[in-house]
Amino acid sequence: MPLPSRSLRTSAIAAVALAAVAAAGCGGGRAARAPNGPGSGRPPVGIGSQNFTEQRILGELYAQALRAKGYRVRIRGDLPDRSAAARALTDGRIDGYPEYMAAILGAGAPGVRFNSRGAARRALLRLESRRGLNALTPTPYARTEALGVTAAYARRRALTDIGGLARVGRLTLGAVPDFETRPTGLPALRRAYRFTDVEFRPLGSGGAYAALDAGRVQVAVVKTTDAVLRTGRYVVLADPRHAFGIGNAVPVLSRAVVAAEGPAFASTLDAVSAKLTLGAIRTMNAGVEVDKRTPVDVARGFLRTNGLL
Numbered sequence: 048m049p050l051p052s053r054s055l056r057t058s059a060i061a062a063v064a065l066a067a068v069a070a071a072g073c074g075g076g077r078a079a080r081a082p083n084g085p086g087s088g089r090p091p092v093g094i095g096s097q098n099f100t101e102q103r104i105l106g107e108l109y110a111q112a113l114r115a116k117g118y119r120v121r122i123r124g125d126l127p128d129r130s131a132a133a134r135a136l137t138d139g140r141i142d143g144y145p146e147y148m149a150a151i152l153g154a155g156a157p158g159v160r161f162n163s164r165g166a167a168r169r170a171l172l173r174l175e176s177r178r179g180l181n182a183l184t185p186t187p188y189a190r191t192e193a194l195g196v197t198a199a200y201a202r203r204r205a206l207t208d209i210g211g212l213a214r215v216g217r218l219t220l221g222a223v224p225d226f227e228t229r230p231t232g233l234p235a236l237r238r239a240y241r242f243t244d245v246e247f248r249p250l251g252s253g254g255a256y257a258a259l260d261a262g263r264v265q266v267a268v269v270k271t272t273d274a275v276l277r278t279g280r281y282v283v284l285a286d287p288r289h290a291f292g293i294g295n296a297v298p299v300l301s302r303a304v305v306a307a308e309g310p311a312f313a314s315t316l317d318a319v320s321a322k323l324t325l326g327a328i329r330t331m332n333a334g335v336e337v338d339k340r341t342p343v344d345v346a347r348g349f350l351r352t353n354g355l356l
Contacts, residue, residue, distance in 0.1 A: 053122045057107035072145070084117025085311035091119040092304060092312075097126050100342070101160065101272055101328065103199045105145040107346035109297045109298060115356045122284060123184075124342075129154075136180070136301065140223075143300030147190050149292030151182075151299070153231065160289060165292040181305045183316055184324040185295035188272065194220075194284045197259050197271035200280040208285035209240050212266065217244050221264035224249040231292070232268075239290035256281065271325065274333035295324065322353045 081087070089339040092113065096106030103124050110120040123141055126132040129150050135141045148167055151157065155174040161167040168185065175182045194209055202206070204215055212218065226232035227247045236242040248264055255267035256275055269276070271283055272292070298316050305313055327349065349354040 079149070080114045080119065081117040083174045084115070085120030085309060086113060086116045089118060089308050089312075090304075090310065091121065091144070093123060093141040094120050095123045095126050095132050095135050095144035097128060097132055097144075098124065098334055099126055100274075102145065103342040104328075104331050104335065104346055105296060107342045108319050108323075108350065109145065111343075111346055111350055112313070112315050112355050115350075116315050118308065118312065118315075120353045126273055136299070137178075139301075142304040143298055145296050147294045147296055147300050148185060149189075149191055149294035151297075153292065158230070160235075161293055162289065164219045164293050164295065168294065171297070173297060176302075179302050181300050181302045181313075183298045183300070183313055184320050185297040186320045186328075188296065188325040188328050189294040190270060190272045190296065190328075191286075191294035192268050193271045193286060194266050195255065195276075195281050196284065197264055198280055198282050200259075200265060201284075206282070206284060208287055209236070209242070209290070210287070211284070212242065213240070215265070217246070218265045219246045219248050219263070220268070221248045221250040221255060221258045222268035223252055226268055241286040272328050272332060275276055277326070277329045277333055283329075296320070319350070319355060322349075 049082045071253070083355065094110050094113075095105055098101040106122050106124050111124050126135055126141075126144070129146065132141075132144045132146065133154075136144060148171055151171055151174065152161065152167060156170055158289045159170070161170065164185070164255045171182050194212075196204075196206060205211070206215075220233070222232070227249070228234070233245075233247065249260070250258055250264075250267070255269050259281065260268050269281070269283065275281065276283060288315075298320065331345045331349060334348075335342055347356065
């Protein structure tokens with residue numbers, strides 16, 4: 048049988064090369080879809096994320112892992128807050144998004160304090176089931192408000208958890224102004240820990256660490272996943288009574304979409320969630336906010352390191 052002409056062979060090689068380049072660079076650096084993966088031929092999926100660093104990273108982590116299994120995924124990463132994300136899911140503009148257990152339970156069961164992650168998880172499943180949604184396996188890490196102190200102050204006072212502040216005596220607590228009166232703020236701390244001997248000092252948004260460094264406050268309200276916490280200069284006091292809620296991240300998706308996408312869909316998302324420790328998410332947040340990398344790049348590096356791409 049005669050070989051194809053040189054021109055035909057050259058054209059075929061060029062076409063293959065172009066296809067490989069297109070696959071590798073699909074979506075400006077996104078993970079390419081596996082043509083024969085379990086997601087091949089399944090309906091496209093819309094994943095949303097709220098418009099701040101950690102959420103954009105989570106959206107990319109889940110989307111890239113799914114694409115690597117052959118799923119067609121589009122990301123909507125401009126949702127301004129939880130309410131907008133929940134509306135987009137209800138309206139069908141997205142099929143799912145990562146959320147925090149404390150946020151869902153705070154809206155669906157306001158005023159209820161859960162004593163364990165298991166109890167919170169069961170309540171979450173009931174709430175989301177009524178809305179026709181599936182809440183998948185939560186991440187190991189939790190994002191909540193927390194009380195932070197400098198590492199030096201923690202050493203001097205032998206502090207590891209919020210209850211230990213009772214030994215300190217009078218202290219100054221810094222936080223955004225509404226923390227003093229909102230039910231999930233200082234009133235919740237007082238109920239859970241009899242937290243009374245405290246002077247409240249209002250701080251601007253993002254001013255907690257500067258106030259700690261300057262000694263203007265001894266304790267400040269921070270977020271458990273703040274990038275600066277990876278430096279070791281500060282200590283987050285444990286909250287064994289869950290005054291700040293149980294804030295593990297969890298993918299929330301339409302039940303119909305999960306069924307249509309097949310069993311590999313949920314297992315792919317769960318495999319990502321299982322790797323998301325507190326140290327991992329702080330490092331990725333720092334990758335964007337400190338090292339100025341993109342959420343796409345940070346997510347891709349994490350997934351590759353953990354064998355998920």
